Amino acid sequence: MTGFVALEGVDHAYGASNQLAVEGLSIEVEAGEFAAVVGPSGCGKSTLMKLATGLQFPRAGTVTVAGERVTAPVKIAGMAFQAPTLLPWRTTLENLLLPLEIVQPHRRELHRKRAEYVARAKNLLTSVGLRDQGEKYPWELSGGMQQRASLCRALIHEPQLLMLDEPFGALDAFTREELWCVIRDLHASRKITVILVTHDLREAVFLADRVFVMSARPGRVVVERKIDMPRPRDLEVTYTPEFQDIVHELRAHIVKARQ
Structure with a gap:
């Protein structure tokens, strides 16, 4: 496999368990692509x-990122999860700077480049509609604002790969759609590779270049669906028959995958 992110023939189970979480899992995502992964719960x-x-490391098979076999945490990746997990005793700006205090080479350069990193953090906050919110604490922000800040924190070290695990699942429908547009614009402007894990099929179809459907446990990819709708995509596209047809098609695949 030659993709920017590639899993080939991967088996994996947790701990000493012989019950596989994934089996024969193969997936390939190209550099700059936006991929979404959907499937039944627990897949x-x-x-x-x-x-x-x-x-985690596989029991069998290979995982490569940027042409290198994965044998340690991937430094060129940023991650955002369903819960923003911002530290309540740090301001929003300080939360954004946290990865730079941990990840090399930024950690050893933080003191010397602090002004540059602070400017980068402020620019990120501005790009997601949080200008002048950097001095507020997480508990002073709405849930949607906290999730925007979490996205900025995942991007502060300028990763080549952004991994999103149900990042909008806990938000109301209107806020969720606002953040779809935020991540759409971030992907378009930064040209990074994005892999989104989601249960929301509308979210997957709106954001992704390709959607991968996984089987029930042990999970493997059973369907790969290219989304041919032109970019940039406006929210109005989600009400079109073409869009709805793709959502229903993916839903049918997941129903079949659960059986």
Whole structure:
């Protein structure tokens, strides 16, 4: 496989368990592509994310990112989850800077480049509609604002790969759609590779270049669906027959995958 992110023939189980979370899992995502992964609950979507970022290692098969076999946590990846997990005792700006205090080479350069990193953080906040919110604490922000800040934190070290695990699942419908547009615009402007794990088929079809459908556990890819609708996509496209047809098609695949 030659993709920017590639899993080939991967089996994985947790701990000493012999019950596989994924089996024979193969998936390939090209550089700059926006991929979405959907499937029944417990099918191994989050396991895929952990394998691709080096938080877990497979029992069998290979995982490569940017041409390198994954044998340690992937430094060129940023991650955002359903819960923003911002530290309540740090301001929003300080939360954004946290990865730079941990990830090399930024950690050793933080003191010397602090002004540059602070400017980068402020620019990110501005890009997601949070200008002048950097001095507020997480508890002073709405849920949607916290999730925007979480996205910025995932991007602060300028990763080549962004992994999103149900990042909008806990938000109301209107806020969720607003953030679809935020991540759409971030992907378009930064040209990074994005893998989104989601249960929301509308979200997957609106954002992705390709959608991968996984089987019930042990998970593997059973369907790959290219989304040919032109970019940039406006929210109005979600009400078109073409869009709805793709959503219904994917839903049918998932129903079949659960059987």
